[in-house]
Amino acid sequence: MNKQAVKRILNKAHDMCVHSGNRLTEKRKRILELLVTSKIPLSAYEVASAYNETADAAMPAMSVYRILEFLESEQLVHKLTSANKYVACSHITCDHRHEVPQFLICGNCQSVKEIAITKSIIDDLDLQVKKAGYKLMNSQLELDCLCDDCVSKAA
Numbered sequence: 001m002n003k004q005a006v007k008r009i010l011n012k013a014h015d016m017c018v019h020s021g022n023r024l025t026e027k028r029k030r031i032l033e034l035l036v037t038s039k040i041p042l043s044a045y046e047v048a049s050a051y052n053e054t055a056d057a058a059m060p061a062m063s064v065y066r067i068l069e070f071l072e073s074e075q076l077v078h079k080l081t082s083a084n085k086y087v088a089c090s091h092i093t094c095d096h097r098h099e100v101p102q103f104l105i106c107g108n109c110q111s112v113k114e115i116a117i118t119k120s121i122i123d124d125l126d127l128q129v130k131k132a133g134y135k136l137m138n139s140q141l142e143l144d145c146l147c148d149d150c151v152s153k154a155a
């Protein structure tokens with residue numbers, strides 16, 4: 001991703017925070033930038049060490065967690081529950097409403113793609129869960145995949 005694209009994302013993220021009455025502080029912005037520019041999802045620990053590599057003062061792990069939580073609440077980053085890692089939202093510069101995100105995760109190169117699944121599929125899932133006597137608490141899907149690159153390399 002080029003510098004301009006990253007800047008556009010960070011500017012839009014800043015506007016989104018202002019819109020919701022919050023502030024994208026320099027630290028929050030830097031952490032978001034690390035995730036936006038990372039090709040693979042990062043754990044909180046990996047985010048912290050990447051941050052501390054370039055920062056003047058080391059940030060305690062607790063602060064990193066709090067910032068990730070904040071960015072998650074603003075839908076600027078998403079948490080992959082299965083891997084316990086974070087990815088930047090790929091729709092930050094979009095103007096459409098954010099749906100429940102679904103993720104395709106390549107088991108070989110760890111690349112992740114955020115996709116939108118037809119609402120009717122999620123509704124059906126919800127219905128089946130209800131019928132089974134459970135309540136769906138999180139309809140975010142994380143699907144184990146191989147990306148096209150890895151498929152063609154393996155062939």
Ligand SMILES: [Zn+2]
Pocket residue numbers: 075078088089090091098101114
């Ligand atoms: Zn998203």
Ligand SMILES: [Zn+2]
Pocket residue numbers: 090091094095096
């Ligand atoms: Zn979008």
Ligand SMILES: [Zn+2]
Pocket residue numbers: 106107108109110111146147148149150151
């Ligand atoms: Zn792959």
